Amino acid sequence: MASLLSHDARTALLADLRSLVGDRCTSNPTQLEHHSHGESWHAPELPDAVVFPLSTEEVSAIVQAAARYRAPIVPFGIGSSLEGHVNAIHGGVSIDLSRMNHVLRVSVEDLDCLVEAGVTHRQLNKALANTGVYFWVDPGADATIGGMAATRASGTTAVRYGTMRDVVLGLTVVLADGRVIRTGGRARKSAAGYDLTRLFVGSEGTLGVMTEVTLRLYGLPEAVSAAVCQFDTMEGAVQSVITIMQLGVPVARIELLDELQVDAVNRYSRLTYALKPTLFFEFHGTSAAAVAEHAQDAQEIASEHGGSGFAWAATTEERARLWQARHDAFYAAVALRPGAKPWTTDVCVPISRLADCILETRRDVQASRLVAPLMGHVGDGNFHLVFVIDPDDPRELAAAREVNSRLVRRAQAMGGTCTGEHGVGIGKMEYLADEHGAALDVMKAIKRALDPHNLMNPGKMFALET
Numbered sequence: 001m002a003s004l005l006s007h008d009a010r011t012a013l014l015a016d017l018r019s020l021v022g023d024r025c026t027s028n029p030t031q032l033e034h035h036s037h038g039e040s041w042h043a044p045e046l047p048d049a050v051v052f053p054l055s056t057e058e059v060s061a062i063v064q065a066a067a068r069y070r071a072p073i074v075p076f077g078i079g080s081s082l083e084g085h086v087n088a089i090h091g092g093v094s095i096d097l098s099r100m101n102h103v104l105r106v107s108v109e110d111l112d113c114l115v116e117a118g119v120t121h122r123q124l125n126k127a128l129a130n131t132g133v134y135f136w137v138d139p140g141a142d143a144t145i146g147g148m149a150a151t152r153a154s155g156t157t158a159v160r161y162g163t164m165r166d167v168v169l170g171l172t173v174v175l176a177d178g179r180v181i182r183t184g185g186r187a188r189k190s191a192a193g194y195d196l197t198r199l200f201v202g203s204e205g206t207l208g209v210m211t212e213v214t215l216r217l218y219g220l221p222e223a224v225s226a227a228v229c230q231f232d233t234m235e236g237a238v239q240s241v242i243t244i245m246q247l248g249v250p251v252a253r254i255e256l257l258d259e260l261q262v263d264a265v266n267r268y269s270r271l272t273y274a275l276k277p278t279l280f281f282e283f284h285g286t287s288a289a290a291v292a293e294h295a296q297d298a299q300e301i302a303s304e305h306g307g308s309g310f311a312w313a314a315t316t317e318e319r320a321r322l323w324q325a326r327h328d329a330f331y332a333a334v335a336l337r338p339g340a341k342p343w344t345t346d347v348c349v350p351i352s353r354l355a356d357c358i359l360e361t362r363r364d365v366q367a368s369r370l371v372a373p374l375m376g377h378v379g380d381g382n383f384h385l386v387f388v389i390d391p392d393d394p395r396e397l398a399a400a401r402e403v404n405s406r407l408v409r410r411a412q413a414m415g416g417t418c419t420g421e422h423g424v425g426i427g428k429m430e431y432l433a434d435e436h437g438a439a440l441d442v443m444k445a446i447k448r449a450l451d452p453h454n455l456m457n458p459g460k461m462f463a464l465e466t
Contacts, residue, residue, distance in 0.1 A: 003048050003091025009069045010048050016065045017051055017093070024052040024099075035076055035086065035094040039141070039330075041343040041391060042084035042426050047074060047094040054099055056172055056180055056211040063209065064178035066093045072458050073176070075205040077118065077147030080139075082344050083425030085151065085204050089459045095209055097146055103127045104212070111217045112169060112186055117146025117210045124215075133217040136161035139421070140327040146210045151423035152202030156326065159245075159379030160252040160284065161218060163421070168201050172212035176451040186214060199446070204423050205457035207450050221252075221284035223291040226313040226322055229302045230276040234258060234362060236306035237277040238355040241378045243305070245351050249297045253282040254379040255326055258362070261333060261373035268332030269325040279307070279378075280326055282319070326375075333373045333386040340371075343387040345404050345427070347411035348420030351381045357414055358383060361407050368399045382420035409434075424461045432462055 005013065017025040027049050036044035048071065053059045066073050072092030079086055088094055100116040103124060107113065108131050115124060120142045124135050139148060139155040147153070149171070154163035161167070170184030184190075184197035200207055231237040241254055257265065259275045266273055281298055285291040299310050313319045325332075334342045349357045358374070365372045365385070376383025385407065387400040408418045408431050418424075418431040433440055444464055447454075454464050 003046075005048055005069060005071055005091055009071070013065065013069045013071055013093070014049055016068070017049055017062060020061050020065060021051055021053065021058060024054075026050050034079070035074075035096065036088060038079045038081040038084065038086045039342070039344075040082050040084045040087075040425070040427065041341050041389075042087055045087045045089045046091065047088035048091045050076075050094045050096055052096050052099050056174065059095060059097075059174045059209055059211050060178045060180055062093065062095060063174050063176065067177060067453070067455060070453055070455065073209065073455050074457050075146070075150065075209045077144030078120065078142065080141035080143045081147065081151060081425065082422045083419070083427040085423060085425040085457070085460060087426065089426070092455075097144065097209075097211070100211060106131065106133075107186075108133050110186060111219070112214060113217055114212060114214050115145050116212055117144060117149075119145050121145060121148065128217070132220055134220050135167075135215060136218055137164055137167055140330065145213050145215070149201050149210055149213055150203065150205050152421070154377065154380075154382075154421045156253045156255055156323070156377055158377055158382075158421075159254060160250070165198065165201055167216040168197060168213060169216055170214035171197055171200055171210050173200055173208040173210050175208045176453065176456050184214065202423070204425060204460055206447060206461050207456060209456075221286070223285050223288040224252075224282065224319065225291045225295050226280070226282040226319045227295060227299070228273065228311045228313070228322065229279045229281065229299070229307040230274055230309050231278070231302075232276065232306050234277045235355060235359060237279055238358055238378065240279065240302045240305040240307055242351055242354060243301050244298055245379055247297075247301070249301070250283070250285075250294055251281060251298065251379060252284040253280065253323075254377075255280040256374075256376045256378040256383065257326075257329065258374040260336075260371070261329060261375045264332035264336050264373055265325050265329055268335050269321075269328055271325060274309075280322060282323075329373075329375050330386060333388055336371055336373070337388045339390075340388045341391045343389055343400050343404070344384060344422070345387070345407065346382060346384040346420050346422045347407055347416055347418060348380065348382040349411050349414045349416030353414040353416070354378060354381050354383075357411055357416070360410060361385070361403075364403045364406055368403050370396065370399055370403065372400075372403070377420075380420070381416065426460060429460075429462055
């Protein structure tokens with residue numbers, strides 16, 4: 001889609017932005033291209049300008065300048081989103097928050113911290129080193145905290161430590177007219193007014209630009225253990241997960257890889273796992289004895305469902321290698337077909353329907369003949385497919401679109417959701433009406449109230465006529 005701005009409006013907007021931030025406003029073609037896409041398969045769309053603010057006050061001034069010209073505003077972290085969230089489909093101003101990357105406060109006693117939105121989760125944990133506390137939400141990519149909050153991200157540790165919905169205590173947000181508001185606070189609970197923090201968490205930049213985030217932290221466990229277990233059948237692996245969760249075995253991570261994904265990980269990370277459905281486990285506890293007990297419980301359950309060859313990662317280095325391989329699974333999948341592009345999708349279902357959803361989806365993938373490894377944070381019913389496709393082959397695109405649609409409709413019919421953690425962006429918009437019904441009209445009313453000119457990341461989450 002073309003930019004909404006005329007040539008004259010674009011020229012005037014650039015002049016205004018440069019008067020505010022100098023050479024931290026750019027229309028350099030390389031920067032425009034970099035900010036035209038994330039990691040998704042969706043077509044790149046160029047912004048008219050990219051700005052790099054250093055403070056909430058600068059973001060407010062930038063938003064006010066954009067509003068004068070009715071220019072769209074697209075918040076940008078590091079571009080790791082997977083459903084087209086950062087693509088500037090109507091042009092406008094890409095606000096890159098990566099230079100707002102300061103950890104402003106850490107309170108070990110209160111188990112919380114305040115960070116600017118451009119801090120990445122790995123930068124935060126580096127700053128927390130030797131404090132005894134940790135930020136556990138881990139989406140794999142070194143995403144910014146602002147981007148993670150905007151997409152309500154989670155990751156491998158969500159089964160124990162929750163998602164961004166659970167750990168964001170408060171926000172500083174710049175609204176579409178440039179007003180700055182602060183939501184939430186440091187108290188662990190509050191009954192005062194609407195919960196605006198939860199409204200903005202997961203809003204995908206469509207209601208405002210997050211500039212500061214107050215986060216819940218957790219103490220480091222006294223003992224940690226990790227293991228890999230392989231199964232002859234996918235059904236055995238998934239049934240093990242269901243039983244482990246239903247019996248309340250306290251796992252910190254429980255990740256599933258199918259045979260194709262294991263093959264990709266072996267090649268990419270130079271590992272030698274058998275090409276079988278595989279579970280990665282991690283256990284956290286207050287003592288080595290407690291961790292050993294939980295691990296033994298999980299091993300016994302897995303054995304009852306055909307699991308074998310429990311391989312323990314005993315050292316910190318071995319655990320780091322194991323989880324790095326899991327975090328690199330997306331890039332490993334893409335490497336299966338050099339020159340191809342990834343179309344990644346996710347759903348989440350109630351744990352009791354997980355086996356049905358995964359097995360039916362695998363049958364669809366096998367019938368389609370697509371290359372589509374499966375992996376998932378299965379402890380909370382969330383799994384992913386990565387279609388590794390030739391985007392110039394209409395048959396492959398059509399086949400991926402059909403399998404993806406069947407997957408989403410299946411998950412929704414099972415009481416699940418079209419996306420557990422990737423967000424809606426462009427790619428999942430068509431499924432929201434079935435999932436939310438009349439509540440979607442309420443969402444649109446909120447959007448109109450806060451952003452009457454539809455400037456905040458327009459064309460994402462749902463269509464809105466102005």
